[in-house]
Amino acid sequence: MVYDVGIVGAGFGGLAAAAELSRKGLNVLVLEASNELGGSAGKYERERYRFQSGATVGMGFEPGGVFDQLYKNLDLKTPAMKLLNPIMEIHMPDRTIHYYRDRNQWYNEIQRNFPEVSNEIKTFYEEIFKVGEMVDRLVEKLPIFPPKTMRDWLTLPSLMNQESIRLIPFLMQTVEDRLKKYQLHHYHLFKTFLNGELMDSVQTSVDRCPAFLGYAALQTFHKGAYAVHGGLATVAEQLADYIKGCGNEVKLRHPVHLVDKEGGTFRLHTKRKKIYEVKRVILNNSVHNFHDTLSPKLGKHSYIKEQKEMKRESWGAFIIHAGVDQSVFESTDVLYHQFIDPHHPEELHDGGQFLMSLSDPVDQKMAPEGKRSLTISTHTSIRQWWEAEDYNIKKERMKERLIQTVDHYFPGFSNHLDIVLPGTPVTFEKWLRRKQGKVGGYAPKGSYSWLNSYSIRTGIDGVLQCGDTVFPGAGTLGVTLSGLMVAKELTK
Structure with missing residues (x-):
């Protein structure tokens, strides 16, 4: 056949x-x-x-x-799922930012956390929403990009209109360049927040992220993020x-x-x-x-x-899958949490910044009653994990660093873990057949x-x-x- x-x-x-x-x-x-x-x-x-x-x-x-x-x-029929609002909580050394899906709630949160530059950040986000929606409309046409054949090139004029022409400046600048327009490039706290979101979604930081890609990613959070049961x-x-x-x-x-x-x-x-x-x-x-x-x-x-x-540069992931008692997170009903290491807030990988997702308490497929399933993940440089002589030491050290950071923000977390399964790029190559454990595309x-x-x-x-x-x-x-x-x- x-x-x-x-x-x-x-x-x-x-x-x-x-x-x-x-x-x-x-x-x-x-x-x-x-x-x-x-x-x-x-x-x-x-x-x-x-x-x-x-x-x-x-x-x-x-x-x-x-x-x-x-x-x-x-x-x-779409599966059962929970619409997230807040989308996540970002735990920074001196504050917790509630990242709301709803724009008005998000603007209020901006005012609360960044009062001295709140107007500039709101204007910046208005640009994000406007440009992000234009990128979405362009990509929804499913263009073949970059063009490789004559037919690909001949289809490009059909994509060109007044809206796509307005995208040109954002194809030539980084997110950092756009921050300069609003005098936000020196505002460290907001850049730390943005770096965390862009590392999670585009695998890079504001100074390296093409503006249109960063904008498309940032506005996607506000369109709707869901925990699928x-x-x-x-x-x-x-x-x-x-x-x-x-x-x-x-x-x-x-x-x-x-x-x-x-x-x-x-x-x-x-x-x-x-x-x-x-x-x-x-x-x-x-x-x-x-x-x-x-x-x-x-x-x-x-x-x-x-x-x-x-x-070509590509990240790996260090990941922890674990079970935990429901009681640890009784103080919050938010399922997604981003953590900034309080001792090393400048690091955007290898545990300096990472994401934790918790299963919905009502989702019985994910965990036994009274328990939560969770995933912790951080970007990691790949080469270090293929040095066999100290692989297990590095793995244990990274696991402890991530767990201790969560413990810092949610005291008692480490004492209530039920099962802990860490994984490295070596794990991703073994189980997902990703060469050298490379995940998440190209940075x-x-x-x-x-x-x-x-x-x-x-x-x-x-x-x-x-x-x-x-x-x-x-x-x-x-x-x-x-x-x-x-x-x-x-x-x-």
């Missing part, structure tokens, strides 16, 4: 593409290496707890959002069920170790010693793994060059760094790609959009 499309990886991009292609009547095969769906937004279970592998916040379920539209197109893996499971309901296949524990081509068809070789023939291929296993997956004969035709790709390095994005095209006819290393980038929203871009291209 020859499938119309073979998809390597059942992350959100691959599943979104497969669902959309299934809806349009194509014969699709999805092959996933692990025994779970969702990739870096998947889950696993231990001792009656369900833990989310990486991503935890649900975005795009607001009316007109990416997932709202996808679910309507597929005629699926059962975790984001619930969404992945629904998409997989839809794909199978259309008569197509989603196979777990089928790692693809080689993609080659014979005659007019591609062949997907799995480590189960099976070979599947497909007419076209979608790679949803990240560009980091690109040349490890394709045969050298195919790979040499790609514009993605292995040596160049290995030098922007300046105002024009977006020009170095990879598009859904690989340069190989019949082989496309999606995921967090492909435009429009990391996060379940960006990854899903790249999957929908691929589906659109394959059904033109």
Whole structure:
């Protein structure tokens, strides 16, 4: 049997593409290496707890959002979820900032925390909302970017209008440049807050973040952030069920170790010693793994060059999954918490800034009664974790640092932990097949760094790609959009 499309990886991009292609009547095969769906937004279970592998916040379920539209197109019922307001609490050395979804509440919180520059920050946020909405409207057209073919270039004029032209200054500046306009670039407290939000969403700081990317990320929080019951893996499971309901296949524990081509068809070789023939291929296993997956004969035709790709900057993640007594957090009903290390507030990675997500107390899928499932994650530089001689020492030291920081803000936290499972980039490579444990796409390095994005095209006819290393980038929203871009291209 020859499938119309073979998809390597059942992350959100691959599943979104497969669902959309299934809806349009194509014969699709999805092959996933692990025994779970969702990739870096998947889950696993231990001792009656369900833990989310990486991503935890649900975005795009607001009316007109990416997932709202996808679910309507597929005629699926959205899962149970909680709309977050406040979205999170940011715990800083001298204060706790309540990050409200509602704009008026957020402006009141700005007045409370930054009274001397509150007017400037409010004006800055008005610009964020305005520009972010313009970026959304542009990306919703699913453009192939950067353009790689003549057809890609010919479609660009159709995207140009008065609104997109107004975006040009924000394509040429960083968030730091925009802060200068409002005389906020020297206001340390607000920059510390912004750095925390941008590290979490765009993997970089204000001085390195392209303005339009930062604005799009910051305004997304205010459109609607959700705690999906059962975790984001619930969404992945629904998409997989839809794909199978259309008569197509989603196979777990089928790692693809080689993609080659014979005659007019591609062949997907799995480590189960099976070979599947497909007419076209979608790679949803990240560009980091690109040349490890394709045969050298195919790979040499790609514009993605292995040596160049290995030098590109990307983060890893240090993560802790744990169970904790409900009593520790009785003082707050907020599910998401960002922590700034009180002793090292300048550090934006390796524990200096990190996010903790708690399961909703009413979500019985996530934890036993009276307990909460939680995920703690911080960006980390990758190379240090591949030095075997002191790996366990570093792992234990990082775990203790994160736990002690939470303990500082929520006394008694460490004494009420039920199960503690730390993970490093080594863990991500082992379980999620992410090469060297690289997650979250590429870290922007300046105002024009977006020009170095990879598009859904690989340069190989019949082989496309999606995921967090492909435009429009990391996060379940960006990854899903790249999957929908691929589906659109394959059904033109």
